[in-house]
Amino acid sequence: MSTLIAAENLGHAYHDEWLFKNLTLGIQPGQRVALVGINGAGKSTLLKLLAERFNPLEGKIVKNKSVKIGFLDQEPSFPDGHSISDFIFSTENKQQQLIKEYEELIEDPNPDEKTLNRLYEELSEHNAWEYEHEIKTILSRMGITHLQQQISTLSGGQKKRLALAKLLIEDPEIYVLDEPTNHLDIDTIEWLEKLLTSGNKTILLVTHDRYFLDNVCNTIVELDRGKIYNYNGNYAYFLEKKSEREMADESTFQKNKNLLKKELEWMRRMPAARTTKSQSRIDAFYDLESKTKQRSDNQSVTLNVKMARQGNKILELDHIGQSFDDKPIINDFSYTFKRADRIGLAGKNGTGKSTLLNIITGHLTPEKGKVSTGETTVYGYYKQGGLAFNEKERVIDIVKSDAEYIKMADGQTISASQLLTLFLFPPKKQHGMVEKLSGGEKKRLHLMKVLMQNPNFLILDEPTNDLDIDTLNVLEEFLENFPGVLILVSHDRYLLDKMSEQLFIMEGNGEVGIYNGNYSEYRISLETPKEKTPAKAKEQPVQNTAAIPAKKLSFKEQKELEDSELKIAELEAKIQELSNSLLTIDSADYNKIQDVSKTIEGLNQELEKVTERWLTLSEL
Template identity: 85%
Template structure:
């Protein structure tokens, strides 16, 4: 299989520090590769090097000149003064230029008839109608409707979606995507998954979205302490193999540590004038010391700050109404928050999720209704846009501006420096400038500042954007044990499923509905046909109490009697497995998948049994 792009002896770094050295990596046609690693490991840098955005300090990138690479940056830039139309449609592509002219013309309330007819003919002549439909579908999915709008007027999320739309339209030989699901709603993410897995696309991506990663990628490449580890399989396979590697690394480390201790004693006993014969052992000692120093102690972010006391009255929303530009955003919404509420906020982009959060936290006064906040309620609001840090300020000074000492959940008080260390900011980074932090590290610092406020009402608006998966796992563990109220806005379906027990659904046109259950359960409910009350089927329990059967044979009657036992058995099995699913560790993806598959199989078997029950029951009427 011919390699489309390869890195040979690659090395790069910033601020006199190497991110990685001597990396070798090849990508073959049809591979869909996910690059994983902790924040600051160099994932985005490696993507940019492979996409030829700049040259490496060491090594080279080898690729066929004819291979077209499409790159989606985490924060894309655009030419000054461009409209959406100018950016989307390539001057070198005749089909695209015809489509551009056609789309701009039909936006005109009074299009020129002659020009329109000419474009019809030319689009047909160049077989561009199907292409035009594909482009419109992509733009519509990304929420791009007004082609004449200037790019400078778009929000950061809209710009990211615009850059992704252009890349999908161009359909390059290699897709290089840095956090492609950021700023997409869940419906669009699911559509994107299907698009990227259709055909034989070659993809290299960085994403924190574990469902997306598992559904799209067939190869995982881990960047860990400057080294590359390859895993041919999906994310669940990677987790299994990584745990095996780490167990092996731990065993090797302990052996090296014990050996280093013995060698250190030998070094101390050696006379100052060492013989030539001993020099090889001296060199081996220093090599062993370097290996032991380089080994990570598998540190994790520690989230255990103290929660403020919460009273009986928490928060009440009374008949909230809000409009913008005559458009209804929220219409007569009422809710009384209770202790332990875990609410997921779901809905398409632009339906008003951020507006509702701003009303809840008091950043926005509602046009109608009122917000009644309890005396003891302390908000912790992690905003999607992040904090506007002073890039020239030291990391530790940013934390000290809030507090020199912080109270932890166990009652201990620790310094700002110690807390930063728990959040994986070592002393060198603490005393460095914010500008030297990666995007994910800045988000981690933002999260830390929010939790320092000791909130009992925690609001997380897209907390997964740019955070590495290891930090997300720790965040999930913290949220599972968080006793206060939680409101979560996230396009990360895994996080929504695990953390929410209730949903506020922003349906558009001001409607906010409440669903009891998590996101996957909600999606299943949407796919289940709603019954007309007039044609509602008799329930199993109702049939049991109905009049005795009259038209069943002896064999059929026996079968109907046995169905009740079968239904009870399968329902009990499903209930036990569902309980087990909730107890499985978040990182044990294989066990989660295996248990979910068993539940799906039992549900299908139950459906067959119930189908036969309905068939037999109908004969008795």
């Protein structure tokens, strides 16, 4: 099978630091490749190089000149003074120019009949009616209706959808997509999945959306510390094989480390003795030292900041109503928030999700109804637009502007620099300028500043945009243990399924529906036809469930149940104590860190077994 595009010995640097060197990658026709890796690894740079947006510092991109590449940038740019119509329809495509003229004409309330008849004939002559339908479907799905609107008046999300619409209309030989699901609602994402997997499309993409990865991609390419690792399979297969690779890497690292100790002793002997030794052994030592230094231990973001105390009264929405330009956005909605509420906010773009959040946080006073907030409620609001950082400011100064020292959940006080390190900002990045951070790293910094406020009512509006999957996994772990109220707005179906127990559905007509369950359960409920209950069924008496005797536990089982509860509490306390101790261990003391980590892993396995048995006994 011929390669459509290939990178040969590619090398590129950013701000005088090499992202990768000697990198080789080939993409075959019909491959749907996902590029994964942590923020700052160089994923977006590699996409731009393959899309020929600029030239690499080393190596080359090889492809046939006739192969057309369509590139969706993370933040697309547009020519000045263009309308949507000018951008969408290519001047070199006769069919598109006819469709453009036709679409512009029918937007006119009084179209010229003679011109309209001529266009009908020409569109038929060029077999463009099916193409016109495809274009209209794509534009409609992306929420693009007014073709004469100037691009400069669009929001960032609308511009991203416009750029994606043009690429889908052009249907290139290779799709290169940087975060294609950002700013799309879930219905549109599911439609896009079907479109991209139809036919034999060749795709290279970066996305944080794990359901999208699993449903669309058949190859995963990981960019890790400047190296490429290929996995022929979907995202679930990648996770399995990556785990195996990391275990092998750990084994190799330990062998290298032990060998380095021996070689270090040899190198430290008297300088006079060293001159008699083999030069090749000296060279081998420095090579081994380099490999060992390059290896960075698997770091993880530790999100365990303190939560403010929460009182009995949290937030009450009493018959609130809001409209804009006589269009109802929220109509007579009431809800009393309870402790540990976990709510997913769902609905198509433009149905009023941001309006509801602004009312909840007090940024907007509703036209009708009353909002009553508890005295102890502390909001943490992670907004989709992010924070406007001063690009010339140092990262550490941005954190210090809030606080020099931060109190963690365990009562420990740490410095701003230590907190940044926990969030995977090493000292070099802490003292660097914000402009040197990647888009995902800026989002991580924004999230960190929100959590520093010690909120007990956390609102996350599209938190997954531009964050790498490793950071998302740890964010999920934090949210699972977060005891306060959580409202989550996300197009990431995986996150909604995992984190929400209830949904507020913005239905688009002012109504806000409440569904008890997660997003997948909600979608299944929509697809499952509701059976009508026969009228006589209402007359049947309700069965007295109290009459059915419950299975009683034996004395031994009852004792085991009580002991299990105590054991669970004991194990959880030990795990917490050891986890806290990891923060105080010197990062250079790898052996101690490894010993404590292994102990925690063993305790977690024991906790899982005890909890499983406790659940079994509880159900009995």
